[in-house]
Amino acid sequence: MTPKQTKPDQPTFIEEARRKQIIDAALETIAEQGYTQTSFAEIAKGLGITKGLIAYHFNGKHDLITSAIHTILNQQGVYIKTQVDSQVQAADKLRAYIQASFEYMVQNRPHFVALVDLWGSFTSAEEKQAFSQTAYDPCRAHLQKIFRIGRERGEFGNFDAQAMSAVVQGAIDGLMLQWVFAPDAVDLKAASRELTGLFIGRVTQR
Amino acid sequence: MTPKQTKPDQPTFIEEARRKQIIDAALETIAEQGYTQTSFAEIAKGLGITKGLIAYHFNGKHDLITSAIHTILNQQGVYIKTQVDSQVQAADKLRAYIQASFEYMVQNRPHFVALVDLWGSFTSAEEKQAFSQTAYDPCRAHLQKIFRIGRERGEFGNFDAQAMSAVVQGAIDGLMLQWVFAPDAVDLKAASRELTGLFIGRVTQR
Amino acid sequence: MTPKQTKPDQPTFIEEARRKQIIDAALETIAEQGYTQTSFAEIAKGLGITKGLIAYHFNGKHDLITSAIHTILNQQGVYIKTQVDSQVQAADKLRAYIQASFEYMVQNRPHFVALVDLWGSFTSAEEKQAFSQTAYDPCRAHLQKIFRIGRERGEFGNFDAQAMSAVVQGAIDGLMLQWVFAPDAVDLKAASRELTGLFIGRVTQR
Amino acid sequence: MTPKQTKPDQPTFIEEARRKQIIDAALETIAEQGYTQTSFAEIAKGLGITKGLIAYHFNGKHDLITSAIHTILNQQGVYIKTQVDSQVQAADKLRAYIQASFEYMVQNRPHFVALVDLWGSFTSAEEKQAFSQTAYDPCRAHLQKIFRIGRERGEFGNFDAQAMSAVVQGAIDGLMLQWVFAPDAVDLKAASRELTGLFIGRVTQR
DNA sequence: AATGAATGAGCATTCATTCAT
DNA sequence: CATGAATGAATGCTCATTCAT
Secondary structure: OOOOOOOOOOOOHHHHHHHHHHHHHHHHHHHHHOOOOOOHHHHHHHHOOOHHHHHHHOOOHHHHHHHHHHHHHHHHHHHHHHHHHOOOOHHHHHHHHHHHHHHHHHHOHHHHHHHHHHHHHOOOHHHHHHHHHHHHHHHHHHHHHHHHHHHHOOOOOOOOHHHHHHHHHHHHHHHHHHHHHOOOOOOHHHHHHHHHHHHHHHHOOO | OOOOOOOOOOOOHHHHHHHHHHHHHHHHHHHHHOOOOOOHHHHHHHHOOOHHHHHHHOOOHHHHHHHHHHHHHHHHHHHHHHHHHOOOOHHHHHHHHHHHHHHHHHHOHHHHHHHHHHHHHOOOHHHHHHHHHHHHHHHHHHHHHHHHHHHHOOOOOOOOHHHHHHHHHHHHHHHHHHHHHOOOOOOHHHHHHHHHHHHHHHHOOO | OOOOOOOOOOOOHHHHHHHHHHHHHHHHHHHHHOOOOOOHHHHHHHHOOOHHHHHHHOOOHHHHHHHHHHHHHHHHHHHHHHHHHOOOOHHHHHHHHHHHHHHHHHHOHHHHHHHHHHHHHOOOHHHHHHHHHHHHHHHHHHHHHHHHHHHHOOOOOOOOHHHHHHHHHHHHHHHHHHHHHOOOOOOHHHHHHHHHHHHHHHHOOO | OOOOOOOOOOOOHHHHHHHHHHHHHHHHHHHHHOOOOOOHHHHHHHHOOOHHHHHHHOOOHHHHHHHHHHHHHHHHHHHHHHHHHOOOOHHHHHHHHHHHHHHHHHHOHHHHHHHHHHHHHOOOHHHHHHHHHHHHHHHHHHHHHHHHHHHHOOOOOOOOHHHHHHHHHHHHHHHHHHHHHOOOOOOHHHHHHHHHHHHHHHHOOO
16 A cells, blocks of 8 residues: 655656656556556566566566556647647547547557456555546536536537536546447447537537 | 366356455455555455465456456446446437447446556457457447447448447546546536437438 | 265175276376376266266275275285296296286276376375285295295296296286386286296206 | 567576575475475475475476486486496496486485486376486487497397387386485495396307 | 666465265 | 265466565
8 A cells, every 4th residue: 555665756767768668568568468467577568678677677566557557648638639729619629639539549549448358456445536637627627617618618419518528538538448348340440420420419409 | 268277067056155255355456556556365364364375265366357347347237237228219328328238337436547547458469359249249230220220220320330339438538537547527317418418419310 | 085985885786887987087187187187077078977976985085096096906905916826837937927917907008197197196205115025025926935835846937936036026017017007018928038037047057 | 489588698606506406495394295295385394485486597497407317317317428438348338327326316316306207297198208308318329339339340149229218217117206206215336237237248258 | 877686475286085975 | 876066175377566686
């Protein structure tokens, strides 16, 4: 629980580079072999370093996994925000949100294959909840903000923004899930289109 | 690969009872402590039996996990089918499908908390794909059947049934996911209502 | 060490038949899969019975193994004795001893493949010594008896009968060993001929 | 089948030392307690290290056993070769071969007690055959080379060199076997003398 | 910063053995 | 006699973690 050894406050440049390198290798290994089969040794082997070095740069496995998850979520979050912010109308923002979500997935498949595996690494309800706050709360808040803008601009009708944000984010995640398990079984482009159309067609008419 | 010891062809009553009992205990333990923390010893402890007995009734951990997953999916599938079949109109069938999905979740939370963890137990793309076929193909097929009925009955307009089935199932799974991580962060009832309304309001108008 | 439960003094007919059946199956399984891979379950499977039954008929694994070894040695001993006794001259007796040893091996290969494996089942010097007394002492004594007859009959010259018995028996066992590991790498017939000729040609000339 | 983790190409000094140390301890433990009773834990206990370290230096038990067998055979082979090469005449070479075989045994009894046990560690005919090639083929080839020299030098008469090599090696191994099971039951010195005399007396006269 | 030797706890799995039926 | 459910100890092996160098 409590880390025995805290990392220096001001990580050097090389320090950060190593961490990034290790996280990337970890995600790739997890995506290929599954979380349970991914050991420090396995990650190190793919990187040409020793497992001791990984332990040196991270305060234990938990730290590595947590950092990896944050990396995935942050990168995707930044990408989505950029796309959404480039639009003015709420409907376009929503379309951008959905499309960007899927675009980022397709470009970073290993990240999401790993992510699905990493969900199994939480050992308590508290860890799960913490992940929820980090992963879902910002997403749903972002969607609700778009909905609010839409309502203020008169683009969207009246609906339960909170529930709807969960629904839209849920659809995105659920489609991601199907695509992670079998990339050929679900057409992300078509699904994205249907999802967007479904929503925009509907809520703009109330 | 090849199981060393096959179970008798006709499992006895006590055999089946034990397997069920062990599977239930496994799901509960996984839901509580996470998949990675769930060992045969842990499961056995909660049951008051020895871990040797678990190995006696299952051909290894893989068998136990697979059986557990199938138990979850089968039970939920039966429940949903019953609810859907009790409706005549396609719109009602769809509503029943969505509502039944969430109802079953709420009544069997540990099953789904465990399920999310078990997604991380697949070690290869092949296993993931096999799970996809078992878990998702039937669901999407069921939804498409409802869509087809709706179109034949003139209730639904024209849309990409395949993509839409993925979207609807995705939304259900994605909402489940949020609810698994933080049961209080998402109002399943409200989300169910929005999802249903979203779809039925929309597709009936095309 | 001490058997907890002694078998009834007067084994029934069916009792003996079962033991024989189990011993034969055990020897075959050991010959096929090796001693370390041979469990009660494995033996039982090849026999269509349960492993519990094996435990019922033998006082533990040690009893089964010991019985199996004795079975092998006794049967071979009887066969050799019959062949030797049918000869009058010492040289013929010796030739019969050697030939019979190899003949029996060829006709009962699994017995000897198993025997070589079973040598690894002795856990202490005492057990090894006990095996030596059961297995080797009678053989060497038999050979020495033949030598004594030969000397008394004037067929053989003077030599260290004790050492020579060890040498002859050793050659037989050592050839068996090579043949067990790779049946095609050693020509038992030719070796038997050379061994016999070597001895008879030599000792008769001193 | 496939080792999961290959050792570095250039084993360090300490690495080799540890391996040697562990192999020696393994042979001693096997000689004392038998192969089936010899676990990693048992070996480690006698060395004052943990069993994890053994797993660290060897790719599994099979690797350790194989390495141990090769150690025994190589060391003995080197010793015998040295002794044989120091002789010029074929008869002296043969005598040296036989004497050196027994001398090495007496000086390294635990090695051979262990070796007899390790014969039971092969689980398939393929492994047995592989052992045969490693252990017996070089020995028989060496003997045949001596025979050929003897024939070329006119020391030995004409005989089936292939069969005879199997016989001589067989006698050596068979005597070793008797001596392993009961060191006091067989006089290796006397047996060595009889075996040598038997052969040299005979074949030189044809 | 990096290595690799070493640890120790934990794991699934095997198996002879027991015993009620 | 025979079964099959159940035990419990042991085994090889994995792996995150520590630490001297």
